[in-house]
Amino acid sequence: MEAAVNAASPVTCVPPHLPPLPKGRTMVVGAGKAAAAMAAAVEQCWQGPISGLVITRYGHGVACSRIEVVEAAHPVPDEAGIQATTRMLALLKGLTADDLVLCLISGGGSALLASPAPGLTLSDKQLVARALLKSGATITEMNCVRKHLSAVKGGRLARMAAPAPVHTLMISDVPGDDPATIASGPTLPDPSTRTEALAILSRYGIDAPVAVTGWLSNPESETPKSLDDLPSGRAILVARPADAIAAAADLARRMGVAPIFLGSAIEGEARDVAVQHADFAKAVLAGDIPTPRPCVLLSGGETSVTVRGQGRGGRNAEFLLALAIALSGLPGVHALAADTDGIDGSEDNAGAWIGPDILARATNAGISASERLADNDGYGFFHALGTLLFTGPTRTNVNDFRAILIE
CATH class of the missing domain: 3.40.50.10180 (Glycerate kinase, MOFRL-like N-terminal domain)
Incomplete structure (x- = not known):
């Protein structure tokens, strides 16, 4: 990282x-x-x-x-x-x-x-911003709305x-x-339109203030x-994110670890992306994907989280908790997921890391990984086990960084 x-x-x-x-x-x-x-x-x-x-x-x-x-x-x-x-x-x-x-x-x-655009207030923008962050909308969708407001x-x-x-x-x-x-x-x-912005608010069931929908219905709101x-x-x-992943891959090669590049523009629900990464790791270990070992799966992009619970944690903690559950203690697999800006969502950590013993340690501590995931509480899970990653602000930002080491 x-x-x-x-x-x-x-x-x-x-x-x-x-x-x-x-x-x-x-x-x-x-x-x-x-x-x-x-x-x-x-x-x-x-x-x-x-x-x-x-x-x-x-x-x-x-x-x-x-x-x-x-x-x-x-x-x-x-x-x-x-x-x-x-x-x-x-x-x-x-x-x-x-x-x-x-x-x-x-x-x-x-x-x-x-x-704020004419007729809108800071509170109007704050309300829409908070709703979008919890909705599971992609960064492209959120920015479409932001541009037109x-x-x-x-x-x-x-x-x-x-x-x-x-x-x-x-x-x-x-x-x-x-x-x-x-x-x-x-x-x-800006290639996006005010009509698309209205459709995004509707798609995610966001109850925007009247001033917001009224402005987006006005041709003056077009960019x-x-x-x-x-x-x-x-x-x-x-x-670019690809530059960061390439630098990590170069270091891995010099350390005798074969890098496998899964992409620098991965989107989707963090927990779903985690399952996909776990399936790839399992295929490597099973020999279905021929590659030298040790190897490291590298990926970037920006996943999203649809918040349904009351827990703490950004998209990287969510990804890593779902990954741990999907790997189910698979031997020889370690992983790190973090935001390159040093801040995972709105928390104080950059991300976290896991080893093959993480679920066993959680069980011994009386912590249910599946319950914590259902509550969107990746931060609480990894905090209790001492595997949160703290870097402080890095003063750059090329999105998420994920590395899965397969011994």
Whole structure:
């Protein structure tokens, strides 16, 4: 996991993609869990005058001397995020075609870059955000709704910077690496529609405030659809989940462990994905999938959790608990699942790890794995057994990292 996280470190991936100095001013804006670290990397390399403001999650800040760093709430936006976004937009006023806007975007930016659309309030957005997080909706579906409830997402931020060109550097945390989806694409055209946003709310039975459904029924809620609607510029992916998995695979090879790449864009219910991974591990052990051993199954992406219980835990804890149950103490199999940003959902851990004895240890401690899974209590399960993984904020974000070692 350390190899995966280091491959996406802003100090490594940002400098090679910086644009040339403009004739005029350079204004840095951005949002995301990696935004502060990206800003620090820019400051270290930029040869001309520079200023600006970026927003990151509480606890993910990095000291910068010329670019202001503001911390706000994630995954549900708060007033600090709204105030910071308002100040950021003020910095974009009065720019010219000779100036440059350098936009630093990473996962988490969708909640941090918070500016409700006309007629909506922070509480409206908070209610919808919380409901979506519990619904099992994919990140693409959540971002479709977020874009259409925002005054800055889905290309609107870039439009406010016109006529200055906008150069966007992005660390991807989304399956498929669609730039328009990362942090809800504040500087890129949006292919999704307000009609789709309404359909998503309906599909997951979300009882949205009247102001939300009313705004989404208004043609004014539609986002920019074409590059012609935005100022000139470029959007570059500087780090992707696949890059992180590749770094982990390279380390495994050097350690004499054969890597098996299962994909970096896996989606679906965490517990269902866990069963699929367990089936693959069983097939390897049975010899149905010829491969040298020891080997390690590597995967990334962003699963989802439909919350039905009252327990604690993010999608990685949910995945790992379901995996332990599906493996049922299979000898020689160890696993780790964690979020590369160091935060699993809204908890304080990055994830957890298991060995083949995890269920036996739980039984001896009087803990039912199946009951904990039914209660969405992966955090409580692994906390009781001492196998939660704590890294603290990594200040990058290329989504989930899963490794299953088969001896």
